[in-house]
Amino acid sequence: MLFFSHFLQTSRGEFDSSEFEVRRRYQDFLWLKGRLEEAHPTLIIPPLPEKFIVKGMVERFNDDFIETRRKALHKFLNRIADHPTLTFNEDFKVFLTAQAWELSSHKKQGPGLLSRMGQTVRAVASSMRGVKNRPEEFVDMNNFIETFNQKINLIDKISQRIYKEEREYFEEMKEYGPIHILWSASEEDLVDSLKGVAGCIDKCCKATEKRMFGLSETLLPVVHEYVLYSETLMLTEEIGKLEDKVECANNALKADWERWKQNMQNEIKSAFTDMAEENISYYEQCLATWESFLTSQTDLHLEETSEDKS
Incomplete structure (x- = not known):
């Protein structure tokens, strides 16, 4: 199981520290992207790199593969942090600051109000294809x-x-x-x-x-x-x-x-x-x-x- 460590800096006042390091699995990134899509269905959510990035260029689990995907995942986080709306998403804050066990607990919670609204918007969109x-x-x-x-x-x-x-x-x-x-x-x-x-x-x-x-x-x-x-x-x-x-x-x-x-x-x-x-x-x-x-x-x-x- 691969973990990716990310060193992050922020000037945002609601964070307890301006610098911190987190270790996350690829599945954690998938969860974050899913929550962002649910909460903000009308915004352009940054894409995640594929699980097997740039097929054929680097072998899975070798140093080049790990470093290439680490950089891509870090860029994904930076994209969110630089976005005027996504940066204030509560799930994003939890992703950046929570301990591993806290994140696991948070992931088990059901979607919040914004997520439910997002699902409603998508449902309306699907019903109006004609x-x-x-x-x-x-x-x-x-x-x-x-x-x-x-x-x-x-x-x-x-x-x-x-x-x-x-x-x-x-x-x-x-x-x-x-x-x-x-x-x-x-x-x-x-x-x-x-x-x-x-x-x-x-x-x-x-x-x-x-x-x-x-x-x-x-x-x-x-x-x-x-x-x-x-x-x-x-x-x-x-x-x-x-x-x-x-x-x-x-x-x-x-x-x-x-x-x-x-x-x-x-x-x-x-x-x-x-x-x-x-x-x-x-x-x-x-x-x-x-x-x-x-x-x-x-x-x-x-x-x-x-x-x-x-």
Whole structure:
């Protein structure tokens, strides 16, 4: 059974401490997300990472898997803490502050008033699936989500494929340098050149590893999180069918939608910009490495030519 420790900081006055650490199971996070969805059915609840996150990239229970999911779960908590409404949810406060036995006891309690209201809203939504005259903004919202879902899923697949190919390239390149070192042992006249090539490959290998780390830390988590968001956002069509029966719910969703859309645009733009800068730095570093090697070989050749003439 996996536990995830999270160190959290807050400036909120209702907490007994500004800093604390909690250990929670994945099932605890599922419970929290469920309670938030029940209490706030018209808000966009942050998605949880899958139990087996980014299938194929890391093996379950190894260090990479545990660290990747820990970061994703921590981001989930930060999303809630940064939300103007969700941050004040009572279940969220209990999740952050309660001891393990207190949390277990709290989880056994039935849903509160807000949760029951949330269930009622969802029931009304389900009963009005045949409504045709939905507000136009919800139609636009739903069209945006459908297009966004298709595009972000495609970007996610391509990004993961690029990462996989980059890793395969990196693993092969790691074997390429030592081959030149072994070769230099049997080529007396080429020792310096072959060792120089091996040194360049080693530097490029380290640069590739750094770029892979940037890809796995900067781009992949952001893209994949919004894949999960796009699935969550399908609820907007359901809320849109409520029309004027729950006008306050519509207003809450519209406000949250604008907030989410702005955050999404900023974060995806930042992720791709950071990745572009990483790529530029990577190619500049590799180019400089090989140019330095070629310059040294040219200087060496000129020196040898000059010695032969003298």
